[in-house]
Amino acid sequence: MSRAPAAGDEFMMRDTTSHPAAFAPAYKTSVLRSPRNALISLQQSLSEVTAPVFRAEELGPRDNDLIMNAAKDGMPVGERIIVHGFVRDQYERPVANALVEVWQANASGRYRHKKDQYIGALDPNFGGCGRMLTDENGYYAYRTIRPGPYPWRNRVNDWRPAHIHYAISGDGWVQRLITQMYFEGDPLIASCPILRIVPSEEQIRGLIAMQDTSAFVPLDSRAYRFDIVLRGRRATLFENLVQGEAQ
Numbered sequence: 113m114s115r116a117p118a119a120g121d122e123f124m125m126r127d128t129t130s131h132p133a134a135f136a137p138a139y140k141t142s143v144l145r146s147p148r149n150a151l152i153s154l155q156q157s158l159s160e161v162t163a164p165v166f167r168a169e170e171l172g173p174r175d176n177d178l179i180m181n182a183a184k185d186g187m188p189v190g191e192r193i194i195v196h197g198f199v200r201d202q203y204e205r206p207v208a209n210a211l212v213e214v215w216q217a218n219a220s221g222r223y224r225h226k227k228d229q230y231i232g233a234l235d236p237n238f239g240g241c242g243r244m245l246t247d248e249n250g251y252y253a254y255r256t257i258r259p260g261p262y263p264w265r266n267r268v269n270d271w272r273p274a275h276i277h278y279a280i281s282g283d284g285w286v287q288r289l290i291t292q293m294y295f296e297g298d299p300l301i302a303s304c305p306i307l308r309i310v311p312s313e314e315q316i317r318g319l320i321a322m323q324d325t326s327a328f329v330p331l332d333s334r335a336y337r338f339d340i341v342l343r344g345r346r347a348t349l350f351e352n353l354v355q356g357e358a359q
Contacts, residue, residue: 122156123286123343124202129311136309140266161284166211166245175243178214178256182239188257189235190219194327194335195293196253199246199280201344206250210342211281214254215241221262221274230262255333258295266305273300273307280340287342294320295336 134146174181179188195214199207217223217240220232224240238257246252259274273294280289294301301307301320310316318341327335 121161122346123161123284124346125153126286126343130315132309132311136305138305139309156286160286163281163284163287166209166281168245171243171245176252176254178216178238178240178242178254180255181242183237186237188218188238190238190257190260192255192333193258194253194255194329194333195276195321195338196251196324196327196335197321197337197339199250199252199282199340199342201282201287201342203344205344206246206248207282207287207342208246208248208250210246210250210252210283210287211243212246212252212340213241213243213279213281214256214276216256216259216276217262219257219260221260232260232262261298261300270305271300271303273298273304278340280342282342283345289340289342291340292319293338296320296322 134142135148136142136146172181179192182188199210199212201207215223217228218232218235218238220235222228222230222232222234224234224238242254242256244252244254256276259276261271261274263269263271275292275294278289278291278293280287280291282288294307301316307316307319310319321336321338324335324337327337329335
């Protein structure tokens, strides 16, 4: 089932200046994965302005609780945290019923993946992934364990800051966003080769979750606020084409 767009609906064009360069030699794996030719902009069609509709009953009751959703013989090890925020478009309109998926390393900096061979310990009670839907105000929240940093083979002694991966599915496929969230005060942020290719300090700050003392759970969990901005729908008096129909 997909969302039905209004006649003539389109999203704003992608602002390429706000995205890191695809080819960034300091981030070595980008060298083989980046396109060599300029991208081509296409007219938006139903394939871009529609997206699947997700229902709450399709999600499990613990999908947004990474502390409990993979626990077997005990509780996962590490600092318990709450992450919450709003998903809005660039016009500050809430994106309701968006699917927010997250995945991360455990407290020792190791992913639950067969190809992760870091010496950090695996946690048998932590799966490291979850999902949730935003409410009518675009709000989302989940519980998890604060992930640890880990080394990676970019250069001899590069370390990734603690981070959580996000995949967001909004009202249209052009709103699909894959990103990462970092933590306020992490000294590894300044030296991360991935973050150093982000165009501006302002954009880097947008990737950093700030501690939110108002959402702390006493004697239990600290909390972080992380808001997400997706592309907005274009609704103007100008000519607007979708699938060959004019407004």
